[in-house]
Amino acid sequence: MNLREKYDIPSDAVITIAGTVGVGKSTMTKALADALQFRTSFEKVDTNPYLDLFYDDFEKWSFHLQIYFLAERFKEQKRMFEYGGGFIQDRSIYEDTGIFAKMHQEKGTMNDVDYETYTNLFEAMVMTPYFPHPDLLIYLEGSLDDILGRIQERGRAMEQQTPVDYWVEMHERYETWINNFNGCPVLRLNISDYDLMNDPDCAERLVERIGSFIQQTSVLKR
């Protein structure tokens, strides 16, 4: 019996991993997909044509980048549901608007007209009864120091050149955002409780925790 069956996780579940930059979403996406034998939906960072430009000049490229991410995530959403689920997704579509677009508009690095155009498009695409929401959102949280350490360790130049205040503000915004999020059931996990790198039993403990969350809340019983 595999881990998915052992802990009674439906084979058609769509689980999205949310959390600030560097917290460990991609690492957990891969580990959970391996453990559950699910497909993955990753953010493509290396092939994103706007990301470097954006980090160089937020004001100029915010709108382009948000439109690009929205299109990419929407295509991924469609792909996951066309397969009939069984996916782990690296970052939710909700964070684009709830964290990034909002933060840049409020900081003045995305102008109000662009923000409104983007928000209208997001709502028309996502906030409809036809848009399938994930079955579960796993929210990864951790201390600011740990997260800054991980951003450093990963070593993406564009992120390392960004002033640390940007990551501090994002960390705070994530806390507010998740406390108000109600798009789908949320399981909060602290990164200090799971060591996917060094603890060989970690993946199974995670799957067990997800399984018991699902049983308790019956979130995936259809």
Ligand SMILES: Nc1ncnc2c1ncn2[C@@H]1O[C@H](COP(=O)(O)OP(=O)(O)O)[C@@H](O)[C@H]1O
């Ligand atoms: N459980 C973990 N323990 C230690 N380091 C980790 C862990 N998970 C991720 N990392 C490291 O932290 C950095 C960021 O992880 P990543 O999964 O790319 O984050 P995200 O996708 O949230 O931006 C990477 O260098 C990764 O190797």
Ligand SMILES: Nc1ncnc2c1ncn2[C@H]1C[C@H](O)[C@@H](COP(=O)(O)O)O1
């Ligand atoms: N919607 C977004 N707006 C701006 N920047 C974004 C958005 N989504 C992701 N990003 C950035 C943040 C990171 O530099 C990379 C990848 O994110 P990660 O959390 O490391 O997966 O893209």
